[in-house]
Amino acid sequence: MDDARSFAPATLRNRDPILDVLREVLPPSGLALEVASGTGEHVMHFARHLPGLAWQPSDPSPAARQSIAAWLAAEALVNVRDPLDLDAAREGWPIARADAITCINMIHISPWAATEGLMRGAAQILASGSPLYVYGPYRRADRPLEPSNETFDHSLRARDPSWGLRELDEVIACAAKYGLRFDRLIEMPANNLSLVFHRL
Numbered sequence: 001m002d003d004a005r006s007f008a009p010a011t012l013r014n015r016d017p018i019l020d021v022l023r024e025v026l027p028p029s030g031l032a033l034e035v036a037s038g039t040g041e042h043v044m045h046f047a048r049h050l051p052g053l054a055w056q057p058s059d060p061s062p063a064a065r066q067s068i069a070a071w072l073a074a075e076a077l078v079n080v081r082d083p084l085d086l087d088a089a090r091e092g093w094p095i096a097r098a099d100a101i102t103c104i105n106m107i108h109i110s111p112w113a114a115t116e117g118l119m120r121g122a123a124q125i126l127a128s129g130s131p132l133y134v135y136g137p138y139r140r141a142d143r144p145l146e147p148s149n150e151t152f153d154h155s156l157r158a159r160d161p162s163w164g165l166r167e168l169d170e171v172i173a174c175a176a177k178y179g180l181r182f183d184r185l186i187e188m189p190a191n192n193l194s195l196v197f198h199r200l
């Protein structure tokens, strides 16, 4: 049998710490859009443990969407929709509204236009008071970058000069420009951060 499921080892390490934060941050019911779902492993895990929410995975990569669809077929979760072809950077997302948005490990592995588009698109489809949850490593003005993140940043920029760890303050300012208020920062394992924004 063909099996297009991909596996990203990091998801097994970070999915439960992220889930703990999502339990606090997401509404108990409604539609949660995941931007940049990648393999689809996160959305399956979150959907299994937060069954009150319907989950909409998405990714602009056809290979990622194939993997998500394969995970969905294997797990048969009734609260996960078929993946959408959603490029955060493009105007006019293929979804009109969501009650929450999650975006894990995209901001540093995409051009800045994807972050700008994430904030613009999130502000367009979230109702006032609804959350945007973002996870990943960041540069912070008040401290040096950790050695592991410095190495990671170099490897990202070597792969694509438009990638790399972003300044936390610039991400927060970008969100504010589109009407997303920064509410909380949560330190996560392996020098990652959870960021929580709410639509004004």
Ligand SMILES: C[S@@+](CC[C@H](N)C(=O)[O-])C[C@H]1O[C@@H](n2cnc3c(N)ncnc32)[C@H](O)[C@@H]1O
Pocket (backbone or CB within 6 Å): 008, 011, 035, 036, 037, 038, 039, 042, 059, 060, 061, 064, 086, 087, 088, 089, 103, 104, 105, 106, 109, 110, 111, 114
């Ligand atoms: C490192 S992977 C992270 C995947 C998953 N969220 C995880 O943590 O395992 C980065 C993902 O971002 C997606 N991506 C890159 N540019 C994007 C964009 N402009 N809009 C949405 N997703 C994008 C890629 O296709 C890829 O699946």
